[in-house]
Every structure is written in structure tokens, then in C-alpha cells.
Amino acid sequence: MDPVTSTRAVVLASVPHGAPRAEDFALTTLPVAAPADGQALVRVLDLSLDPFIRSTLGGTHLGDRAVGVGDVVGGRSVAEVVASPDGSLSPGQLVLVETGWVEHAVVDAATALPVRVPEGVPTSAALGALGMPGLTAYAALVRHVRPEPGESVVVASATGGVGSLAGQLTVARGARAVAIVGSEEKAALATEELGYAAALLRTSPTFADDLRAACPDRVNGYLHMGDQATLDAVMEQLAVGARVSLIGVPDQNNGAxxxxxxxxxxxxxxxxxxxxxxxxxxxxxxxxVAEVGAKLAAGEFSMPEDRTVGLEQAGAAFAAMMSGGNIGKVVVEVAAR
Amino acid sequence: MDPVTSTRAVVLASVPHGAPRAEDFALTTLPVAAPADGQALVRVLDLSLDPFIRSTLGGTHLGDRAVGVGDVVGGRSVAEVVASPDGSLSPGQLVLVETGWVEHAVVDAATALPVRVPEGVPTSAALGALGMPGLTAYAALVRHVRPEPGESVVVASATGGVGSLAGQLTVARGARAVAIVGSEEKAALATEELGYAAALLRTSPTFADDLRAACPDRVNGYLHMGDQATLDAVMEQLAVGARVSLIGVPDQNNGAxxxxxxxxxxxxxxxxxxxxxxxxxxxxxxxxVAEVGAKLAAGEFSMPEDRTVGLEQAGAAFAAMMSGGNIGKVVVEVAAR
Structure with missing residues (x-):
């Protein structure tokens, strides 16, 4: 195999105002240096697209690197180790690592975590249900919402990377999960595959009434990843003693x-x-990882994925996600193994 | 002693729009029936004025009786038992009971609680530091804010019935208490008598800067009994992991x-x-009651009281309180013992 000396990469072409567009991103080619001791050269397989990246574009997010025009956009990947001069990683090994939107990257070997998923579970689970979105859902449920059997838990963005797991974890605890979604297609996924007892279209003119009907004993728990109107409607239906986890305000990434x-x-x-x-x-x-990994391996949990093939599609896929166009965790398949 | 057959009483003369005025209340005389078995005739000594009463005027408050025009305004009192036909209470005994704004009342004997305050503590403590405002402060501290030694806790309405105790309880737990107040006089009380490390005038044009200066390591705990501007300023100064107790929105009682x-x-x-x-x-x-009673008895806690003499002053005192004119727990002295 020829040594890797360059990589395709996606850089920020213009700082988005409001919702990002595909043309805010540009494909380019960048040199790749040979990895030094302590570094590894990796080949990106699956690149994760996550909403928080929006706030790094021209800005900052809780200490993450700000992305200016001409900078490679940040992102985590499941990647394959190509070379590890000091032997700390093994060629062919799969790692979870911050690569940005590229095909090849030189990374600090110490920041690359081995990808461990149970037998039969796709490795991209490490980006979704077993990764940060999954941990977000898990922590929101376990630490904040703490559903009791029979309670009603409402999940906004109910079929996304966080919501799809939150709904299933809620049901696994004996509570009712109620989905808030943006399309009929997502509603069908929510009730048919993710175990939600009901799915409500947030854009419906009867949304507030639909919510009341779906939660006749009111709302005991709420995971918020939505807009002002959604929050307002749910807050008026809280049961006494309700628990709310504020997870995301995606519309604010778009300038609301x-x-x-x-x-x-x-x-x-x-x-x-x-x-x-x-x-x-x-x-x-x-x-x-223990609970969700076991459920995925047993086929009891689904992990809906919105998979796009080709690094050159990353900008368009990101723009679609930030406008609510995705169904499930968004992954760009940069290369097959 | 002649039997009691009538009482002076204060009734609602008009439903307030916005801040209540003294003229929304009227003094009248009402008949008093002889108490039946299970009832007691009581003589009001100290009548408690509390902000929540505002929302009962023409409306409802969490199931409390709505007060219409011509109705006696509700309120709890420390009262002396005059007669208890079935012997369940003893004449001369002091009780805490819902009487409304009257001089004499016939009450259900079973709802009258014996007033127990430690030696040397005024009985009106049962309406304030040892009563509902005190329990509000205590529960907000113990259940919600949970201050750790060295943390900074900000208390709005810091010299009122709730706030004056909240500040002292905070300091007793080794944390710093910072007062938000509406006047220089209250600021002096806060720092000189209630143990606050600093007192900030919420109306100051430099309030947000003052808050930053008073809490250089940001705000770990906040007890909110204030207006929108106060809440906004404090929320922007929260430390990571801060705890907020939403206790009151007095301006909304006034139509904000x-x-x-x-x-x-x-x-x-x-x-x-x-x-x-x-x-x-x-x-x-x-x-x-155990903790606060002991502190009051030992002289370690103060219980500032805003005491007005005469039932006919209740409306004016209530209007003043709802405009922030009180300093300490508001009590109307209807009769001396």
C-alpha cells in the first residue's frame, strides 16, 4: 500500500447565519504528515454528525475548538488504525477518535479509544446508542427524569440519536413513552419500532390537545430537544413532581x-x-454501555441510523440534520472496512 | 365578660387589578354565632399577612378558597381560645388557626394547632420563622439549594419572612449568603443583623455588576422571590451545578x-x-422547628417583624407588603394578650 500523504477533507466555506446550508462547506485536499511517536494514522470509516457541532462553526461550544472559515469541521469517527509508529495501537484495530471531516487523519494515539461493541452490533453504535448520544439519553433518564413504572415520559426529537434511545430506555423501565416528532414517517418509526405509546406531530395545529389526549394523567418526565412552542406546550401539562431534562435547543443553533x-x-x-x-x-x-449493549445484542433495542455514503455528502447531511430532516443517528460512511 | 356576638372584619371591597391598594379592603362588622360542639370561639392576637393571599383575591391559589367582593379576606392567626364548648381546647390557650381578617372567629377546633414556641421567643414566631414562611425557607435550603460550606447562595427578597430565615440558615451551614433587597434600609438589616455577606439593591443600574462582584466564584444557590430582571441577572451568574428554588413571583400577583x-x-x-x-x-x-426554635431561643437568629397595630390597618399593610414596603415578616397586631 502506498503511504498516505494527502486526504480529502471538508472545511467551513462560510460561517452559517441561521440554519447551515450544504454550500457552507467545501471539499478540499490537505496534506497528511507521517505520524510521529505518540501519534497514529487512521482511516475514517464512519463519521458522526452531531448537533453540537453547529455551535462550533464560527463560535465555541463548552471549550471545543472553534471552527473558522478554511478550518476542517470537527467530528468523531469510528476509524481503522493504518500506522502506529510507537506500537501503542495495532494496524487494523478499530478506534473511536476525533478526526474531523476527513478520510485520513493523524491523531494522538492516547486519545483513540478501542471500539468495543457486542457481537452482532454494528460498530457505528459506538457513535450513537453506545456513544455520546446514547450516554446523553441514559444520563437524562437515570439522573434527571428517573421514570417510575406507569408514568408518562415525553421525548422531543423522539427518533433522533438521543431520543430514539431515551424512548426505549423509558419503556424498559415500565413507563409510557410519548414521542414528539416532525413528520409522519418519524411518527411511524416511533410507534412501530421504538416502543412509543403515541407519537405527536409538533407542527400540528392541534398539538397541545394531542399532548393532553396522549397524557391524560399529565406528563411526569420530559426530555427537551425542541423549540419554544414545543417547550411551552409540554410545560403546561406537567404533573405534580415532574422532572424535566433540558438537553438541546436545536432551533437556537439556527438563530431562533x-x-x-x-x-x-x-x-x-x-x-x-x-x-x-x-x-x-x-x-x-x-x-x-452494559445495559444498552445487552439490549442491542439481544435485538430488544433498535438503533435507527441515517446513513449517508461519501465524505463529500457530509455538508448536505449536516444541513439536513439541523433542519430536522434526519431519521435516527446521522452517520456519514466515509469508507467501508 | 359579655358573650361575643359580633366582630369587626375586613372584607374585599374590590378585586385588585395589579398591585392591591388599601381601598380594595373595607372594615365591616359581622355577626358571630355561638360555637357549637367541635367548634371554638377565638380572639385574634396576631394576624399573618402573606403574599399568597394576593392570588386568592378574586381567584384561587392551589385549592385555597377564592375571596370575592364582600368576603372576609383569609389569613392565619395566633389567637386565644375564648370558648370551646366540647372542651377540646382550653380557654386562654394560644392556637394557630385560620381565622381570616377578623377580631373574633368561630373555628373548627380540630384545625387549631397549639402554639408552641421556645421560652423567650415571641409567639408570633409561629406565623413567621417557625411557621409557613420559615418552613418554606427551610425546605428550600434543605431540599433544593443544599448549600455546601464556602458556596455562595443568593436570596431575593432577602429580609422578608422567607428570605430573612433563608439567609441565616445559609450562614449556619457555612455558606456565604448574598442578599437582594429593595432599599438601603433593608440592605443594612441584611448585613448588620441577618448575617448576609453583602446586600445588593435590585433597582441599582449596576445591579448585574454588583452581583458579579459579590459572587466572584459565581452563584451556587439561588432562592427566587423576585421579578423578571432579578431572575435574568442571577441566571447569567450561575456556577456549574447551581441549584435554584423558585419560591415566589410576587410581581405576577401585581399583574406583571x-x-x-x-x-x-x-x-x-x-x-x-x-x-x-x-x-x-x-x-x-x-x-x-427544632433547628430554628433553638437558634431563636439562643439569640443566634433574628426574626425581623413588620408589625402594624389594629385590624383596620390590615388592608394598608397588605398593600404595602405587596409593593415591597415591608421589612421582615408582616404581622397585624389585632389585640394584645
Whole structure:
């Protein structure tokens, strides 16, 4: 095999204002240096696209690197080790590592984590149900929402990378999960494959009534990854003692006005409301992977994936995701193994 | 002593729009029936004025009786038993009981609780530091804010019935208490008598900067009983892991727009936010009375009181309180013992 001296890469072409568009990203070719000791050359297989990346484009996200025009967009991948001069990794080994939107990358070997998924589970699970989105759902359920059997838990963005697992974890705990979704197709996935008792179209003019009908005993738990109107409707239906996990405000990545929550609704429900940042919950990762890995391996949990082939499609796939066009965890298949 | 056959009483003269005024209340005389078995005739000594009463005027508050025009305004009192036909209470005994704004009342004997305050503590403590406002502060601290030594806890309405105790309980736990107040006089009380490390005027044009300066390591805990601007300023200064107890929105009693909380601030701080309704926390009452009673008896805690003499002053005192004019727990002295 010829040594790798260059890679295709996707860079930021223009800082998006509001919702990102495919043309905010550009494909280019960049040189790849030979890896030094402590480094490894990796070949990206599956690249993860995640909503938080939006806030790094021209800005910053909780200390993540800001991405300026001409910079490679950041992102985690499942990648194959090509070369590891100091022998700390093995060629052919699969690792989870920050590569950015590229085909080949030289990475710090110490930051590359071995990909471990149970027999029969796709390795891309390490980016989704067994990765950060999965841990987000797990921690929101275990630490914030804590569903009891028979309770009703509402999940916004219910078929996405976080929501699809949150719904299934809720049902596994004996509670009812109610989905909020953006399309009929997602509604069908939610009820037919993910175990939701009901799926509500957030764009429906009868959304608030639909929510009341789907949760006749009101809402005991809520995972928020939605817009102002969705939050407002759910907050008015909270049961006494409800728990709310604030996970994402995707519309704000697209330039919407800051989401605000009515204080009187929190007081009337004696609710507890938590802000979720997954970085705080890595201590739960072993429990998370054990439970979800077993359920995936047993075929009891689904992990819907929105898979796009080709690095050159990453910008378009990201733009579609940020407009709610994805169904399931968004992955760009940069190369097959 | 002549039998009591009538009482002076204060009734609602007009439903307030916005802040209540003294003229929304009228003094009248009402008949008093002889108490039957199971009832007691009581003489009101100290009548408690509490902010939640505002929402009963022409409306309802969590199941409390709505007060219409011509109805006696509701309120709890420390009262002296005059007669108890079935002997379940003793004449001369002091009880805590719902009497409304009257001089004499016939009450259900079973709802009258004996007033027990430690030696040397005024009996009106049963309406304030050892009563519902005190339990509110205690539960907000113990259940919601949970201050750790060295942390900074900000208390809005810091010299009121709830706030004055919350600040002292915070300091007793080794944390710093920072007061938000509405006047220089309250600021002086806060720092000189209640143990607050600093007191900030919420109306100051430099309030947000003052808050930053008073909490250089940001705000670990916050007890909200304030307006939108106060909430906004504090939410932007939350430390990671901050705890917020939403206790009251007094401006909404006066017709202000619904207070709203920025979701992004909760998320960035990974904060937890709780709605406080004191009725949920009666299981803490014994602990509350034991701790606070001992501190009051030892002279370690102060219980500032805003005492007005004469039932006919109740409307004016209530209007003043709802405009932030009180300093300490508001009590109307209807009769001396």
C-alpha cells in the first residue's frame, strides 16, 4: 500500500447565519504528515454528525475548538488504525477518535479509544446508542427524569440519536413513552419500532390537545430537544413532581430567539428541571454501555441510523440534520472496512 | 365578660387589578354565632399577612378558597381560645388557626394547632420563622439549594419572612449568603443583623455588576422571590451545578407578565431548578422547628417583624407588603394578650 500523504477533507466555506446550508462547506485536499511517536494514522470509516457541532462553526461550544472559515469541521469517527509508529495501537484495530471531516487523519494515539461493541452490533453504535448520544439519553433518564413504572415520559426529537434511545430506555423501565416528532414517517418509526405509546406531530395545529389526549394523567418526565412552542406546550401539562431534562435547543443553533421557560409552570408542578451536559456524566458510561449493549445484542433495542455514503455528502447531511430532516443517528460512511 | 356576638372584619371591597391598594379592603362588622360542639370561639392576637393571599383575591391559589367582593379576606392567626364548648381546647390557650381578617372567629377546633414556641421567643414566631414562611425557607435550603460550606447562595427578597430565615440558615451551614433587597434600609438589616455577606439593591443600574462582584466564584444557590430582571441577572451568574428554588413571583400577583427563565442558562450551568410549594414539605416541620426554635431561643437568629397595630390597618399593610414596603415578616397586631 502506498503511504498516505494527502486526504480529502471538508472545511467551513462560510460561517452559517441561521440554519447551515450544504454550500457552507467545501471539499478540499490537505496534506497528511507521517505520524510521529505518540501519534497514529487512521482511516475514517464512519463519521458522526452531531448537533453540537453547529455551535462550533464560527463560535465555541463548552471549550471545543472553534471552527473558522478554511478550518476542517470537527467530528468523531469510528476509524481503522493504518500506522502506529510507537506500537501503542495495532494496524487494523478499530478506534473511536476525533478526526474531523476527513478520510485520513493523524491523531494522538492516547486519545483513540478501542471500539468495543457486542457481537452482532454494528460498530457505528459506538457513535450513537453506545456513544455520546446514547450516554446523553441514559444520563437524562437515570439522573434527571428517573421514570417510575406507569408514568408518562415525553421525548422531543423522539427518533433522533438521543431520543430514539431515551424512548426505549423509558419503556424498559415500565413507563409510557410519548414521542414528539416532525413528520409522519418519524411518527411511524416511533410507534412501530421504538416502543412509543403515541407519537405527536409538533407542527400540528392541534398539538397541545394531542399532548393532553396522549397524557391524560399529565406528563411526569420530559426530555427537551425542541423549540419554544414545543417547550411551552409540554410545560403546561406537567404533573405534580415532574422532572424535566433540558438537553438541546436545536432551533437556537439556527438563530431562533433564546428559549425561555415559564417559571409559574415549574412552580405549579413543583417540577425539577435539569440542564444536561453529557460531559458531566462519563461516570455512567460503563453502566450505559452494559445495559444498552445487552439490549442491542439481544435485538430488544433498535438503533435507527441515517446513513449517508461519501465524505463529500457530509455538508448536505449536516444541513439536513439541523433542519430536522434526519431519521435516527446521522452517520456519514466515509469508507467501508 | 359579655358573650361575643359580633366582630369587626375586613372584607374585599374590590378585586385588585395589579398591585392591591388599601381601598380594595373595607372594615365591616359581622355577626358571630355561638360555637357549637367541635367548634371554638377565638380572639385574634396576631394576624399573618402573606403574599399568597394576593392570588386568592378574586381567584384561587392551589385549592385555597377564592375571596370575592364582600368576603372576609383569609389569613392565619395566633389567637386565644375564648370558648370551646366540647372542651377540646382550653380557654386562654394560644392556637394557630385560620381565622381570616377578623377580631373574633368561630373555628373548627380540630384545625387549631397549639402554639408552641421556645421560652423567650415571641409567639408570633409561629406565623413567621417557625411557621409557613420559615418552613418554606427551610425546605428550600434543605431540599433544593443544599448549600455546601464556602458556596455562595443568593436570596431575593432577602429580609422578608422567607428570605430573612433563608439567609441565616445559609450562614449556619457555612455558606456565604448574598442578599437582594429593595432599599438601603433593608440592605443594612441584611448585613448588620441577618448575617448576609453583602446586600445588593435590585433597582441599582449596576445591579448585574454588583452581583458579579459579590459572587466572584459565581452563584451556587439561588432562592427566587423576585421579578423578571432579578431572575435574568442571577441566571447569567450561575456556577456549574447551581441549584435554584423558585419560591415566589410576587410581581405576577401585581399583574406583571409571566416570569420566564432562559433555558440556555440552565443548560450552560447544568443547573437544577425546583418549584417550591411549601404544602409539599410538612414532613420537614419537626426538624425545621427544632433547628430554628433553638437558634431563636439562643439569640443566634433574628426574626425581623413588620408589625402594624389594629385590624383596620390590615388592608394598608397588605398593600404595602405587596409593593415591597415591608421589612421582615408582616404581622397585624389585632389585640394584645
Amino acid at each position: 430567539a433564546p428559549t425561555r421557560m415559564r417559571v409559574g409552570a415549574v412552580m405549579a408542578a413543583r417540577a425539577e428541571v435539569h440542564g444536561m451536559v453529557v460531559y458531566d456524566h462519563h461516570d455512567l458510561a460503563a453502566d450505559h | 407578565a409571566p416570569t420566564r427563565m432562559r433555558v440556555g442558562a440552565v443548560m450552560a450551568a447544568r443547573a437544577e431548578v425546583h418549584g417550591m410549594v411549601v404544602y409539599d414539605h410538612h414532613d420537614l416541620a419537626a426538624d425545621h
